[in-house]
Amino acid sequence: MAGRRRGFDREEVLDQVTRAFWRSGYDATSVADLTKLTGVNPPSLYAAFGDKKALFNEVVERYRRTYGAFTTRAVDEEPTARLAVERVLREAAVEYIAEDRPRGCLILSAPELGHLRKAAIAALEDKIRHDVDTGELPARTDPHALAVYVAAVVRGMSDLARDGATREELHHVAEVAMSAWPSPVP
Amino acid sequence: MAGRRRGFDREEVLDQVTRAFWRSGYDATSVADLTKLTGVNPPSLYAAFGDKKALFNEVVERYRRTYGAFTTRAVDEEPTARLAVERVLREAAVEYIAEDRPRGCLILSAPELGHLRKAAIAALEDKIRHDVDTGELPARTDPHALAVYVAAVVRGMSDLARDGATREELHHVAEVAMSAWPSPVP
DNA sequence: TGTCTTTTGTAACGAACACTACAGATTTGG
């Protein structure tokens, strides 16, 4: 038996909340900020999403499936680790500076999401290791070290974007970073 | 005409406060945390350092002169940009994981200190440009792009340290990162 | 229409926040 219908679009509110957490972080974004931003009063917000922590968790999941999905897609779709990393860096330079969004990466900016970052490094490391095994990369290549290096560069790019870097600067970073990629022995 | 003497060591308290801000950041560190940590009651703390913002500013200045001085020293003391960057990366891998301190870099972790980061990039860029002018680096080298690349790597190393990376991992990042350094044309 | 269920706005809760009024304690200078 149903009752009164929700007076707001759950997805639209979730996107507004995502951008707020993305811009300012979890702690610096108050529930009062969110109610003012969305026009949804506290009881409705809590009924729809649970408490602030649960709302943030849902925001993170949504972010992974939308704004943050380009990294996973590159690693999954590109045939080699080199092409995957090239694409991640090239796309990050665009994504992290997109005009109608907060800058940088929500996940890379949230201290409590280290497990997601660790998983991303492991996935890239596996892809690198595969290329070492097939001879696509030299046998001397250390897959873990190379994956952690890429992680460092991407995090640096996200931080720089938040500091106001330009798209050209990030593209330069990507270009220079790729020149550290191991070249096969002849 | 003097009165009652201060009951605590100002420098010692300042160091404890520095580590608190360093570990948890400005917002997440409450004045109540600081009074509990140092044993100094609020009125004494405010009399000695001013308000929370002024205290943080003094902490940052102190950090620059102590824990964070190794980067400036490397750029000032090393004869070439390459040696300076090599040294910054090598020392960062040690400094950012030191056992009796918070991990990472206080300045790189504080969103409001972008001006200090910008100044550090400019200083490195100048050193790189000097080496381009003297022929130490190839003429095609873009000093700004290379400096921003180094900034990205260092920030990534600081972030990784906070996430629990090991010293070996950071050393690997430094090593791989240096292989992107331009080599002179023969 | 009447009843049941769910959402809504108002208005508050206790806790934690940065900060300070005030009075007693402690020191130097006269």
Next chain:
DNA sequence: CCAAATCTGTAGTGTTCGTTACAAAAGACA
């Protein structure tokens, strides 16, 4: 030893935090 000056601990200030009690409003089903 007295008086002026500085520091200390207690106990507050008003504000904001996340969260919720409550009753009116609104739609679904009998």
